[in-house]
Amino acid sequence: MAICISIVVGKGGAGKTTTCVNLATAMAMDGKKVLVVDTDTQANTTMFLTGYKLNEKAFGGKGLFDMIRAWGLIDVENYIHHSQIDGIDVIVSNDATPLIPQQLETLEKVSGIKAQEFMLHALSQVAENYDFIVIDTPPAQNDVLVRNALLASDHIIVPVKLDEQCIDALKLSDSLRLQLEKEYDTEINLLGVLPTMVERTALTTYYLDLAFRNTNEEENPARQELAVPYKDKIFENYIHKGNVINESSLYKKPALMINKKAKPCIDYLNLWQEIKERIDR
Numbered sequence: 001m002a003i004c005i006s007i008v009v010g011k012g013g014a015g016k017t018t019t020c021v022n023l024a025t026a027m028a029m030d031g032k033k034v035l036v037v038d039t040d041t042q043a044n045t046t047m048f049l050t051g052y053k054l055n056e057k058a059f060g061g062k063g064l065f066d067m068i069r070a071w072g073l074i075d076v077e078n079y080i081h082h083s084q085i086d087g088i089d090v091i092v093s094n095d096a097t098p099l100i101p102q103q104l105e106t107l108e109k110v111s112g113i114k115a116q117e118f119m120l121h122a123l124s125q126v127a128e129n130y131d132f133i134v135i136d137t138p139p140a141q142n143d144v145l146v147r148n149a150l151l152a153s154d155h156i157i158v159p160v161k162l163d164e165q166c167i168d169a170l171k172l173s174d175s176l177r178l179q180l181e182k183e184y185d186t187e188i189n190l191l192g193v194l195p196t197m198v199e200r201t202a203l204t205t206y207y208l209d210l211a212f213r214n215t216n217e218e219e220n221p222a223r224q225e226l227a228v229p230y231k232d233k234i235f236e237n238y239i240h241k242g243n244v245i246n247e248s249s250l251y252k253k254p255a256l257m258i259n260k261k262a263k264p265c266i267d268y269l270n271l272w273q274e275i276k277e278r279i280d281r
């Protein structure tokens, strides 16, 4: 049965998509069978995994939206595509992805499946075929697709670029996680907070200390609330900033498929080892 991990933070440019595709690639390079689900209208995860940009390929009219529209008539398996990487399959985002929230409401009316529970039901149909399912999410705080991803997940990873906005977004995304855990009486584990695009500068160190490490209330009262819950959650393996990530967009492939020895790639391989320890696999 697959372990499902969502990459979530309600802000664009945090490193979600980069983390999703390179983590999935690291898993596949380690012999795991992985299903990636792209829920973002930008379809960048789909591009990195298939080599096709949005609108370059219709995928036979079989994207995430189409799967929702055909729910109950056509099995989920029919909407799964092979990626360009051995061991990774993908449910793609296409130009109909913006219509998904409306389609989920329609589905709720006709089938009784609650809009935010769709992914949970759909992925349970195919979970036994994979070791891991990794979901990339849109840069929204409380979107129906984000809630779908969270409810379907055993774990979430929150990537943060070390700036004020991302750290605030972390807090908001985590409160949504806690709210859904409570509402459904289930566990959605915060597996870790992942600093991305890290440059070794004074500012990086400042934010790391400010946000995560300084738990001394008198010295830093404003951050006490944030520092206490997340201090132990931050991954040891940060992702450094590196050109290979830009090249990766150019070649429409995960960075790990371009140069395994580039710094951010080594970081993603190490992150995968750290994740395996955290989830005991």
Ligand SMILES: Nc1ncnc2c1ncn2[C@@H]1O[C@H](COP(=O)(O)OP(=O)(O)O)[C@@H](O)[C@H]1O
Pocket (backbone or CB within 6 Å): 011, 012, 013, 014, 015, 016, 017, 018, 019, 044, 139, 196, 197, 198, 239, 240, 241, 242, 243, 245, 246, 249, 264
């Ligand atoms: N480690 C990194 N080094 C350099 N650039 C990066 C790195 N991670 C992400 N980027 C760049 O930052 C931008 C946002 O990353 P992305 O993964 O698309 O974030 P999100 O999915 O959260 O919007 C992209 O242009 C991406 O190429």
Ligand SMILES: [Mg+2]
Pocket (backbone or CB within 6 Å): 016, 017, 018, 040, 044, 137
């Ligand atoms: Mg993205």
